[in-house]
Amino acid sequence: MKKNTKKMDKGMNAFLTIYMVGIIFAIGKLIDYLQWTFQLIKNWNLPNEPFFSKVNLVNNTTDISIAAYLIFAIAYIIVFCFIILGLYQLNETTQLFADKKIFQSEISLAFKRSGKSFLAFAFGTLIIDIAFLAWASISNRIIDLLSTELLVFIIVGYLMFFLSDIFKEGVNIKEENELTI
Numbered sequence: 689m690k691k692n693t694k695k696m697d698k699g700m701n702a703f704l705t706i707y708m709v710g711i712i713f714a715i716g717k718l719i720d721y722l723q724w725t726f727q728l729i730k731n732w733n734l735p736n737e738p739f740f741s742k743v744n745l746v747n748n749t750t751d752i753s754i755a756a757y758l759i760f761a762i763a764y765i766i767v768f769c770f771i772i773l774g775l776y777q778l779n780e781t782t783q784l785f786a787d788k789k790i791f792q793s794e795i796s797l798a799f800k801r802s803g804k805s806f807l808a809f810a811f812g813t814l815i816i817d818i819a820f821l822a823w824a825s826i827s828n829r830i831i832d833l834l835s836t837e838l839l840v841f842i843i844v845g846y847l848m849f850f851l852s853d854i855f856k857e858g859v860n861i862k863e864e865n866e867l868t869i
Contacts, residue, residue, distance in 0.1 A: 700782060700785065704779075711775055714775065718768055718769070721764060721765050721768060724737055724739070725762065729758065732754055733754065739760070740761075741764070743820045760819075767808065767816065768809065768813075771805070771806070774802045774848075775802075777801045778848075780798045791858040792859065793856070796853075796859060797852070799852035800849060800852040803844075803845045803846065803848030806841045807845035807846070810845060811842075813838065814838060
């Protein structure tokens with residue numbers, strides 16, 4: 689029994705380390721996005737750093753208004769917050785695991801909320817980038833917007849739904865076993 693507890697503790701510590709790195713990375717990116725947006729608002733001119741969309745505007749003569757950039761920047765910031773929300777939900781599951789609450793409906797719900805958050809980020813950024821392409825009237829292909837980051841968050845989002853279903857089924861089996869006894 690002690691051996692299993694040690695393995696679980698190692699797993700929890702590994703997840704918490706990865707979680708902290710993810711949170712630090714996400715908050716760092718969010719701060720960069722906010723700084724860019726505040727520079728845009730303060731000077732009402734494009735900052736020197738490029739806009740954080742995956743749409744490539746380099747060597748393009750398209751003139752986009754500052755207000756349009758501001759709208760797209762705010763939309764990106766809102767959608768990016770879903771990563772932090774998804775990570776928070778995953779951390780909630782580890783806290784329940786640490787408390788030895790394995791087959792609880794809260795775990796299933798936390799996985800589902802996490803999946804929804806990651807998918808909201810993935811599809812939100814894709815929709816914003818497509819809207820930005822349309823607004824800028826440039827001929828970049830939409831397929832260029834399918835980055836590794838987007839695909840990873842789509843896969844992770846659906847993986848969270850899968851885990852949610854597994855834990856939901858586990859809760860049902862546990863309840864049936866308790867009724868049988």
